[in-house]
Amino acid sequence: MAKKITVIGAGNVGATTALRLLEKGLGDVVLVDIIEGLAKGKALDMTQSSPLWGYNSEIIGTCNYEDTKDSDLIIITSGIPRKPGMSREDLVKVNAEIVKSVVEQAVKESPNAIIIVVSNPLDVMTYLAYKTSRFSKEKVMGMAGVLDTVRFRMFLSQELNVSVENIHTCVVGSHGDTMVPLLSHTTVAGIPITEVISRERLNSIVQRTKDGGAEIVGLLKTGSAFYAPAAAVCEMAEAILLDKKKILPCTALCQGQYGVRDTFVGVPVKLGANGVKEIVEFKLTPDELTALRKSAEAVKELCCIVDNMGI
Ligand code: APR
Numbered sequence: 001m002a003k004k005i006t007v008i009g010a011g012n013v014g015a016t017t018a019l020r021l022l023e024k025g026l027g028d029v030v031l032v033d034i035i036e037g038l039a040k041g042k043a044l045d046m047t048q049s050s051p052l053w054g055y056n057s058e059i060i061g062t063c064n065y066e067d068t069k070d071s072d073l074i075i076i077t078s079g080i081p082r083k084p085g086m087s088r089e090d091l092v093k094v095n096a097e098i099v100k101s102v103v104e105q106a107v108k109e110s111p112n113a114i115i116i117v118v119s120n121p122l123d124v125m126t127y128l129a130y131k132t133s134r135f136s137k138e139k140v141m142g143m144a145g146v147l148d149t150v151r152f153r154m155f156l157s158q159e160l161n162v163s164v165e166n167i168h169t170c171v172v173g174s175h176g177d178t179m180v181p182l183l184s185h186t187t188v189a190g191i192p193i194t195e196v197i198s199r200e201r202l203n204s205i206v207q208r209t210k211d212g213g214a215e216i217v218g219l220l221k222t223g224s225a226f227y228a229p230a231a232a233v234c235e236m237a238e239a240i241l242l243d244k245k246k247i248l249p250c251t252a253l254c255q256g257q258y259g260v261r262d263t264f265v266g267v268p269v270k271l272g273a274n275g276v277k278e279i280v281e282f283k284l285t286p287d288e289l290t291a292l293r294k295s296a297e298a299v300k301e302l303c304c305i306v307d308n309m310g311i
Helices: 012-023 036-053 088-109 122-133 145-160 199-210 212-220 227-241 286-308
Strands: 004-008 028-032 059-062 073-076 114-117 140-142 246-255 261-272 275-279
Touching: 004 012, 004 088, 012 028, 012 036, 012 227, 028 036, 036 059, 073 088, 073 227, 088 114, 088 122, 088 286, 114 122, 114 227, 122 140, 122 246, 122 261, 122 286, 140 261, 140 275, 145 199, 145 212, 145 227, 145 246, 145 261, 199 212, 227 246, 227 261, 246 275, 261 286
Parallel strands: 004 028, 004 073, 028 059, 073 114, 114 140
Antiparallel strands: 140 246, 246 261, 261 275
């Protein structure tokens, strides 16, 4: 039987994610938005492209959560995107109300689903989805590390003029200014990156990675990135739905791993059918470990805003 995937939010990220899921044949998709016509219209448009693009999965658009019943996977993209000059922190208050409301409605219909959160500020919204859903920690995660990692890979491949497939790396920490690209785990065709790029150039590429979302916000003016975020969330969906046991950086609840406790933050995770199979502990340098723990502290502070909102 085809898997059922609910994508909440039919905006740029949600609709692009839905299309990618369909093209990859990962399951039937239910696209939900508070604006009914938006979800219905985009779903109909995608359906009409199926004869040309050759996918057989179904997609419907709706604002009725009954249509999402018994979903295997729920992807949450509803919320407002970051606007120019707006920090991820500014987004907390607006998006917390939205994420809480959609999680409540979605989990009522699909108590056995796995949840991937995409709405920003990512780590905090993932914490809120976990708290609201009351699901086990293995079933709630956030998409950001895959996106930050592919951005870093792409910048490195451009710098070296080699295929992006030759670049292996991992970005951990919060999806924000405190993210931690792991240089100690970055190689090009197996060669440590520090042997082929100067420290000065690496620092500037790391900074561009950290500013990756803001660079796009600055260019678009009226929205934030969506092609790479949608591709990144599909990578996670595929690992889960096909039980790939793939190690990907995701926001997951750390309970002692890397010395981080009771905090959702980006860490390498083995993803499979039941969600987070385990948090994989890479050997980090003392500086990387300190930076990761600092990043987790920053998430904790933002989570207090949500806790203090009393929602
Ligand atoms: N229920 C369902 N959908 C909602 C709700 C709600 N309560 N509130 C807002 N939405 C919908 C909006 O109607 C809109 O269609 O969420 C959609 C968001 O789409 P966009 O504004 O295009 O934003 P997008 O670029 O897709 O980003 C969504 O993902 O990457 C993050 O920072 C980004 O938090 C943002 C989220």
